[in-house]
Amino acid sequence: MAGKRYSEEKKIVYYDTDISGRLSLGKLVDFMMLVSSDQSKQLDVSLQQMKDEGLGWVVTQHIIKIKKMPRLDDTIKITTQAKTYNRFFCYRDFEAEDQAGNLIATMHSVFVMMNLKKRRMVRLEDRFIEAYEGEYTTKIERLASPQPVEKPDQEHDYRVRFMDIDINRHVNNAHYIDWMLDTLEPDFLLHHELTEMNILYKKEVSYGSTVTSRMQRDGLKTYHEILNDGEPSCLAECQWKEV
């Protein structure tokens, strides 16, 4: 398979866990995104170098599959590779392994390149994509979109806080996941594990705004929507199993 591989190990500490002692999903995504940004540094196409030229990567979709969520004190190894790209999209894969080398989670992500000033998507620039040695293809992946929430069973409002914004000046992807999962009852969260999440980012939320997180549940499936000014900013569909 094309695309340079890059790995890092990560130990799960207490502030990465939820009440069950498992790694929280938002943190797993944080770890994976960090590994991808460290690979960019290693290949001399860092986010800082892109920023200096007014460019940035933005994630539009993650498809996350969890076999077994690691727990407090576990060490996991995360590997990433940017396998393929076309004119506008870069497809990046992530794998997490436990210490015995068992695959415990995967993530398939879609990245686009942004002109930071115009806040507009641009064609991928060769000098920032070639280093990953992914395969160029004319194919555009047709990934399923999460179903919208039709009749919410629960909704909560969240004001975007100063601490939700990182150095990249936008709300960290992991916060959307926290807002989504927080609409589920604690009893549900304690007795279920997420096995799959398809999350689609449509429109950035900015500091100071208040978002509404709406959730609809249908047995072991949950549907989520983050609304900002009445417009969907982020959608997700989750599959759960009982534990």
Place this chain on the structure above:
Amino acid sequence: MAGKRYSEEKKIVYYDTDISGRLSLGKLVDFMMLVSSDQSKQLDVSLQQMKDEGLGWVVTQHIIKIKKMPRLDDTIKITTQAKTYNRFFCYRDFEAEDQAGNLIATMHSVFVMMNLKKRRMVRLEDRFIEAYEGEYTTKIERLASPQPVEKPDQEHDYRVRFMDIDINRHVNNAHYIDWMLDTLEPDFLLHHELTEMNILYKKEVSYGSTVTSRMQRDGLKTYHEILNDGEPSCLAECQWKEV
């Protein structure tokens, strides 16, 4: 000075930073608390071993002094030692150094031992305190308490979220700091750096409750209070400098 020393290095990554690129204060406290819990493991008096006997450490106060907050990609070294203790209190110190060995932050913390079932403070048990080789003293430190908020300039409500609770089943200390600082205007936070914080934890907040974070500002001093059911759960006093 008495008390075994223990150190760990930590690299600041993007999700540890705020919009200014500096390490967020809550994260610094998280890092320090982690180093202290890792020392406990190393000395074979881990939190898990205490939990097995129905005991736990609880922080009642932190006095934090910041000379220079580290930034994205900086590596810092955190050292801790439990210097002294008396019948009820253990006093622990933390130091953070930059890569050149300059002292950039300190924290002085007061710990008490809790009977986890009765949620009551108990006398320090020798077998869990001796390993640190701190000095036993009959002296009880008289640390200043933060001044209460009299006329709040700003207040916000926060619902305690599922993700705010960690494996220890209480709200991570760092979240109180986030609730407090979030009441300050972004413009103030961007143009000021915290140099000192005295934070006093009075009463635990539980999952599902809504807290009110109140703040009063007097020039370069800010006073903070977290109210839960009308009672103060946590108080703090901060000193800032312009940047």
